[in-house]
Structures are given as structure tokens and as C-alpha cells.
Amino acid sequence: MAINISANSKLWSFPGGIHPPERKAPANLKNIQRFPLPPAVFIPLRQHVGEPGELCVAQGDYVQKGQPLTIPGVDNGLPIHASTSGTITGILEHPLNHPSGLTGPTICIQPDGKDAWYPRQPIADIDTISQREVLQHLQAMGIAGLGGAGFPTARKVAGARNIDMLIINGVECEPYIVSDDRLMREHADEILAGSLLLQKLTSAKQLVIAIEDNKPEAAAAFMQAISDLQTDTNSANPVVKVVPTRYPSGGEKQLIQVLTGKQVPVRGLPADIGILMQNVATAFAVSRAINHGEPLLERVVTITGEALQQPGTAWALLGTPIEYLLQQSGFKAEEIKAENKQRVIMGGPMMGFTVTNLQIPVIKTTNCILAPSQQELAPAQAEMACIRCGACEIACPASLLPQQLQWLAKAKDYDGLKQHHLGDCIECGICAYVCPSQIPLVQYYRQAKAEIREQAIEHQKSEIARQRFEARQARLEREKEERLAKHEKAAEARKAAQEARKNAAAAGDEQDPVKAALARVKAKKALQESEGGTAKTEQKDAVAAAVARAKAKKAEREASEAPANDKKDAVAAAVARAKAKKAEREASEAPANDKKDAVAAAVARAKAKKAEREQLAKLEAEHKNDIENTQDATNHKGDDNS
Incomplete structure (x- = not known):
């Protein structure tokens, strides 16, 4: 049964959750900045869910802003594009924006300062083309979810069927991060335009824009944009729904439960209950891709922390080293090498990770660079033994058993982890935040998930090999049987011919052919x-x-x-x-x-x-x-x- 949400409809709740200090003000006091072009950009081939594409450029090539650098493979991945014009100085192994700190194939571009655009191809009217063509355009523009997961938007929309409600997620609940807040304040009209385009593509009956109650300016901007919008009298206007501030209310499953009271099935998707969710930054990127023909080349990044002299938000080109953004915000790189070294965290304090190399680049899922002081955010202490207080279980928004999951992860009991629904963990970090023993629970979960994925990949490879072997054996057996049947048929034909000749000779048949x-x-x-x-x-x-x-x-x-x-x-x-x-x-x-x-x-x-x-x-x-x-x-x- 479809749920109709209005501005005054009832809100629900989800289990667990906390109210950590927000600390959003330092970066939220001024508009989004735009820094000068960096000396070099390092664009990794992998920036989203799915396999990277095939390179279509080479070292020494001159590229323009928005020019494709890769071609998607057979798995319908996303291409990456040059975030500015310049010369490709190298295709090399470069540190990745990942907790592992590993390196990966990366394209290095030296900007020429012109920022010259590659020819853009906007869609004048999506009503004149099919949904498939629009989704192919979004895929060619490299649009991916900017809320954190980086799932290709075109694939997410194409996989949704019978959608009753499209939710645009503006609930930026993690402390320090204000990227979506500033984007909603300054570009509510374009976010609304992209949201309506997504609603048309999904044929959703209702469009809901969810915003936390600690962002009144963003909610007001959307209300004004909706009032200025000339909507069809036969269709319902978008609804702006303000939800209570509580971490992690911005999680997909948690926000759906707050708005509708429904729970997404275990190992299921929101589309299974007729709901599709997109981030406000993703809706903005969809609007720019369709109405202006612009690929996803930049995003708003929060640069904050007491170690910076000018915290704020900035439009960061994809591939910009975080060291450059920190320097533009008044951070000195030498401090990270000193005793009691200054930490730099990629992401927020709850779900982020500490970086070991300031040359890692901004990618599509980068929303915050945090440089806290020692007093502001104390470094993690040594892990102690679990005292079985149960605080992690009480605070878990997914109703899991964090302590049990940790034991199973340390024992590498992957079957037990699956039985205890490790896949439902959203890695919000609440369990580690409330743990009095300073146990980094999320790290155990991430490592276990990675090992389970590797195990699944190996199992899939072996299964494919087994199926190929069995198919080959079946084919050989079938061919053998066909040959035997053919030989038997030929022998029977020869025998019949011999008998016919004998009969003809015995009978004196002059009509032998x-x-x-x-x-x-x-x-x-x-x-x-x-x-x-x-x-x-x-x-x-x-x-x-x-x-x-x-x-x-x-x-x-x-x-x-x-x-x-x-x-x-x-x-x-x-x-x-x-x-x-x-x-x-x-x-x-x-x-x-x-x-x-x-x-x-x-x-x-x-x-x-x-x-x-x-x-x-x-x-x-x-x-x-x-x-x-x-x-x-x-x-x-x-x-x-x-």
C-alpha cells in the first residue's frame, strides 16, 4: 500500500542512534569557495562501484575539460573524464583514496590554465527521447551517487520498478560535514530540477525532500524553489519533510523508516518496498548532466578542523590532491611529520579514515577533509578488553550484536558473520564511539567484509570454472554420442543397401537402379x-x-x-x-x-x-x-x- 507523505504527516523512529557534538558552524559560515587550478590533478581509474573502464588516452595527449579518459567495459561501468584541460604527463601507480593506502592506476594531468571545455551535449527535452537514452546519457556523463557509496545512478534508476516514492536525501547527519547544507542553500533550484528529472525517469508518484531540523536555511531555500516552480496542477508538488537531528538518520534504511515507518527487508533494497533514494548532490549532478551536458567533474568538499586557519567548503576538481586543498585553507603540511603528528581524516569523525599520504586525490565520494587538533579530537587510545557493557548493542541503529560480530571477525568465522547479518552493518561507527574499551569495532567489520568479498570472488571464479568444465564434458559427450549415432545410421544404410542388392539379384530384378x-x-x-x-x-x-x-x-x-x-x-x-x-x-x-x-x-x-x-x-x-x-x-x- 502506497504511503502519502505531507509536511504534517507523522514521523517514525529507528532503534539506537546518538547525538554527538555537531561542530558544523566553523565550515558553514561562508559560501562555497572556488580555488585556483592545482598544479596537477591525479584522476584514479576507479572512483565508484564497478570495474574501471579501458583507457582511451595516452601519455603526452592534450585533453579538454570534460573529455572522456576511459571507455566503460562490458559490465556497464562508468567512464571518468578530465576535470580540466591540459596535458597528460603520466599514467602511473598513485596512492588511492582508500583506507588501505594502496596505489592504483591513475592519470596525471598538468593543467594549462585555460579550463577549455570539451564539446557538451545537453538534452533539450527528455520527453522527446526514451528513458533508456536518458540513462545512457547519465552513464556517459559518469554520474554516480555522491552520498558515499558511489553506485552508478543510471544502473540504480534502471533497476527500480514500480516506484511509489522518490526520496531526495538532504539529511547530512555526521558531525563537521556541511557540503550538502551549503549546496542546498545556494543551489536549491538546480537540485529541485534534477529531482524532478529523476522523478520522471522513475515514474515515482511522490517526491519527498528530507532535511534535518538543524538546517533551517536549506529547508527555506527549497520551499522558495518549490513556490517558484510552475508545476502541473494534476500532479502533486514536491514535499519538504524536516526530520529530527539524530545520528545516523541520514542512512538510507534509517531515513526510510523515519519517513514511512517501513523497514527495508534483510538483504533487500528500498526498491523492494517501492522506494528509491538519491542524494541532493546526485540530483544536482543529474541536472547539470541533462540540462547542460556537463559530466561529473567536481563536487563540494568540506575542509574543516581546528588545524586550519580558514575552514569552509569549496568546489574541488576530481583528482585534486588533498594537500592542495589543505594549503588553500591555511594548513601546513610540515606539521603532519612532527612528533605528536597532526592527523588528517578523509570523511567525518564517525565514518572517515586517517590518511597516510596527503597526495591522495579527491574522488566522487569525497565529501570532507578533516584536520582536527589534539584537543579537538583526541587520537585513539590502545584497545582494551571488552567489559561486556552492552553499550554498542544499545546504540546500534541496525539492531545488530557488535560484540558478537567482533568475536566472529577475529575468529574468521565467515559463516557465523553471515548468520549474524554483518552485511546489514552500515559502518556508522556508533559502536566504536560508545565503546569504553576503545575497541575499533568498525575496523574489524570492514576487514571481515573485505575478506568475505574476496572469498565470494574466489568462489565465483571456481564456480565459473566448474560450470565451464562440466559444459565442456557435456559437449564432448554429446559430440561422441552424435558421432556414434551417425556411424550407426550409416551402417544401417549400408546394410539395407546390401540386402536390397541381394534381393534384387535373387529375384532377377531388372529394374535395379x-x-x-x-x-x-x-x-x-x-x-x-x-x-x-x-x-x-x-x-x-x-x-x-x-x-x-x-x-x-x-x-x-x-x-x-x-x-x-x-x-x-x-x-x-x-x-x-x-x-x-x-x-x-x-x-x-x-x-x-x-x-x-x-x-x-x-x-x-x-x-x-x-x-x-x-x-x-x-x-x-x-x-x-x-x-x-x-x-x-x-x-x-x-x-x-x-
Whole structure:
């Protein structure tokens, strides 16, 4: 059942929660600043949930502000863009904005000071294009959730179905942080425009803007923006809902419970109960991307702490080293190296982490840089043994058992952690804040979550490998069975053919297809021979006569070279020549259709050839004898002379 929220509707509560000192005033006294361009920007390839894209630039390239630097991969990640114009001086390993302090692939750009824009492509009217095209545009602009998680906005909107309520989260509950507060005060109209665009994309029936009661100026700015808005009389106006100040009321599940009284299911999403939530900074980025064609290149960052001379808020280009922002706010980097070194915290005091390198860059999820003094925020003390006071359990807003989770995390009992719903921990830091034993409980949870993720990744890889192996085995088995079936089918066909031939032979079947085909071939050949037989016979006879003449001439030459007294052989050769000539004349004078004469001519030619061969053989034998006699005579003469 859909819930209709009005400005006067009932508010609910959530378990646990605390009221730490706010300390928001020092950074909230002046408008958002804009510092000069930094000497260099370091843009990490990974700035949000999902795999980083593929590089489409190289070292030495000149890039313009807003130019894509990566292309999303197959997992529909987000691209990153150049936050200013300049030259790429390196693609290197650089410290990441992460509690681990590890390095990662980063693009270093040296600004040229021009801040020259890459061609922008705003959407004039989203009603003229499909929802999918608008979401593709948001993805190309690199829009991600700016409230902390960094989940791609287009994927979050595309995955939402049957949304009844869109909540724009302006509840900035963590101490010190005022980025969203200043943004709402100064840009409420653009945040409202982006919120309405998101409402249209999700087809949400109601739009609610939630703001804590310690931000009256932001609430007033939204009320004025809504009154200036020309809304459709048939649709409900956006509702500004002021909620009590309580940490962590800005958490997604906690704020939904405060506004609607509903609880998000365990391991579920707000979309499962018809609700979608976006941060006010995300709505502002959506408005700039659609109405102005601007990618996500900068964000408002709170720079505060007693170690700074000019705390406040500033528009920080993505990739700006935090050292540069601290220097612009009156912080000296040398102090961090001294004894009792000055801490610098990325994020707020509850959910942030202490940095070890001031060269880490601002990324899409950076909302605060805190440099507290020793008196302002005492460093963490040595961890002591748990006294089982139960304060962590009472304060936990997710109704978990922090003490039990810590024991399971230290024992690496991942199954036990899953059974105790470690995944529902929002890492708000309340348990560590209220612990009298100074136990850093959140650190145990973060480490355990990371190990569970690694374990899940390895399990997924092994499962994929197993499925591929099984699929391959099934394919090989299937191919083997197909081959066997094919061979069996071929054997059966051969056997059937053999049986058919045997049956045909036994029955004297003259209609055997093979025999019939052979008969047709023979009949066709006989017809061709009967039609062209005469011409072929005449041609063969002429060739045979020419061969006979040639052989006769050869025999004549050899006969002329023989001894003169061999008249009998000469006469035989002459007779053979005469017979050959007679046969040739008879063959040429015979009628074309007289087959008997043609046969007789062929027989005569054969006899002539035989007689000629015999004559030639006789002549060769006699000639050989003459040569042998001559050699013998010569040898005898030589003997007499000796």
C-alpha cells in the first residue's frame, strides 16, 4: 500500500542512534569557495562501484575539460573524464583514496590554465527521447551517487520498478560535514530540477525532500524553489519533510523508516518496498548532466578542523590532491611529520579514515577533509578488553550484536558473520564511539567484509570454472554420442543397401537402379558411336595408312643399305609396300557405310604392319650378323699379321 507523505504527516523512529557534538558552524559560515587550478590533478581509474573502464588516452595527449579518459567495459561501468584541460604527463601507480593506502592506476594531468571545455551535449527535452537514452546519457556523463557509496545512478534508476516514492536525501547527519547544507542553500533550484528529472525517469508518484531540523536555511531555500516552480496542477508538488537531528538518520534504511515507518527487508533494497533514494548532490549532478551536458567533474568538499586557519567548503576538481586543498585553507603540511603528528581524516569523525599520504586525490565520494587538533579530537587510545557493557548493542541503529560480530571477525568465522547479518552493518561507527574499551569495532567489520568479498570472488571464479568444465564434458559427450549415432545410421544404410542388392539379384530384378543406370550409359554410348562411327573410322584409316607409308620408307632405306645379294628381302619389302598402298586406296575408295570393306581394310593394314615388323626384324638380324662377321674377319687378319 502506497504511503502519502505531507509536511504534517507523522514521523517514525529507528532503534539506537546518538547525538554527538555537531561542530558544523566553523565550515558553514561562508559560501562555497572556488580555488585556483592545482598544479596537477591525479584522476584514479576507479572512483565508484564497478570495474574501471579501458583507457582511451595516452601519455603526452592534450585533453579538454570534460573529455572522456576511459571507455566503460562490458559490465556497464562508468567512464571518468578530465576535470580540466591540459596535458597528460603520466599514467602511473598513485596512492588511492582508500583506507588501505594502496596505489592504483591513475592519470596525471598538468593543467594549462585555460579550463577549455570539451564539446557538451545537453538534452533539450527528455520527453522527446526514451528513458533508456536518458540513462545512457547519465552513464556517459559518469554520474554516480555522491552520498558515499558511489553506485552508478543510471544502473540504480534502471533497476527500480514500480516506484511509489522518490526520496531526495538532504539529511547530512555526521558531525563537521556541511557540503550538502551549503549546496542546498545556494543551489536549491538546480537540485529541485534534477529531482524532478529523476522523478520522471522513475515514474515515482511522490517526491519527498528530507532535511534535518538543524538546517533551517536549506529547508527555506527549497520551499522558495518549490513556490517558484510552475508545476502541473494534476500532479502533486514536491514535499519538504524536516526530520529530527539524530545520528545516523541520514542512512538510507534509517531515513526510510523515519519517513514511512517501513523497514527495508534483510538483504533487500528500498526498491523492494517501492522506494528509491538519491542524494541532493546526485540530483544536482543529474541536472547539470541533462540540462547542460556537463559530466561529473567536481563536487563540494568540506575542509574543516581546528588545524586550519580558514575552514569552509569549496568546489574541488576530481583528482585534486588533498594537500592542495589543505594549503588553500591555511594548513601546513610540515606539521603532519612532527612528533605528536597532526592527523588528517578523509570523511567525518564517525565514518572517515586517517590518511597516510596527503597526495591522495579527491574522488566522487569525497565529501570532507578533516584536520582536527589534539584537543579537538583526541587520537585513539590502545584497545582494551571488552567489559561486556552492552553499550554498542544499545546504540546500534541496525539492531545488530557488535560484540558478537567482533568475536566472529577475529575468529574468521565467515559463516557465523553471515548468520549474524554483518552485511546489514552500515559502518556508522556508533559502536566504536560508545565503546569504553576503545575497541575499533568498525575496523574489524570492514576487514571481515573485505575478506568475505574476496572469498565470494574466489568462489565465483571456481564456480565459473566448474560450470565451464562440466559444459565442456557435456559437449564432448554429446559430440561422441552424435558421432556414434551417425556411424550407426550409416551402417544401417549400408546394410539395407546390401540386402536390397541381394534381393534384387535373387529375384532377377531388372529394374535395379544401378543396372538401369549402366544400361542407359551403354545405350547412349552406342548411339554416339553409330552416329559418328564412319567419320572416326575414315580418320583412323588415314592415320594407319600414313604410318604404314612411313614404316615402308624406313624399311626401304634399310633395305638399300643391306648387302646387294639379298634380293629376296628387297622383293618382300616392295610387296609389303604395294599391299599397303593398295589397302590405302581401297580404304579411301570404300563407301562410308560399307562396314565389311572397312573391316577388310583394317585387316589388310594389320597384315601389312605384321609383315613389315617381321621384315624389319629379319633385316636387323642379318645386319647384326654381317657386323659380327666383319669383326671376326678383322680379328683373324690381325692374328695372321702378328
